[in-house]
Amino acid sequence: MALxxxxxxxTGTTSTGEPAEGTGHVDAENPRDAEAMVIGxxxxxxxxxxxxxxxxxxxxxx
Numbered sequence: 001m002a003l004x005x006x007x008x009x010x011t012g013t014t015s016t017g018e019p020a021e022g023t024g025h026v027d028a029e030n031p032r033d034a035e036a037m038v039i040g041x042x043x044x045x046x047x048x049x050x051x052x053x054x055x056x057x058x059x060x061x062x
Contacts, residue, residue, distance in 0.1 A: 001029045002029075003027040003028060003029060004027070004028065004029070004030075004034075004056065004057075005025055005026070005027050005057040006025060006026055006027075006028060006031070006034040006054045006055065006056060006057065007023075007024075007025045007054070007055040007057055008022075008023065008024060008025065008026065008034070008038050008052060008053065008054050008055070009021065009022070009023045009052075009053045010022050010023075010038055010042055010047075010049045010051065010052045010053070011049070011050060011051045012042055012047045012048050012049040012050045012051070013047065013048055013050065014046050014047055014048075015046055015048075020042075020045075020047040022038075022041070022042055022045065022047065024041075025057070026038060026041075031054055031056075034054055035052055035054060038052050038054070039052070
């Protein structure tokens with residue numbers, strides 16, 4: 001399956017309760033996989049995401 005690029009913005013809180021946010025892009029087969037990648041990325045930065053916004057990037061398939 002071809003990969004599709006998704007831009008994301010995510011907000012959440014750190015383990016100390018401070019607000020945090022992140023932006024970037026992921027290449028995934030579908031939106032569910034893209035969201036899982038964003039959650040994993042945010043968790044690796046000690047952030048529990050509370051809101052994830054995925055934006056399909058037109059014309060960007062791998």
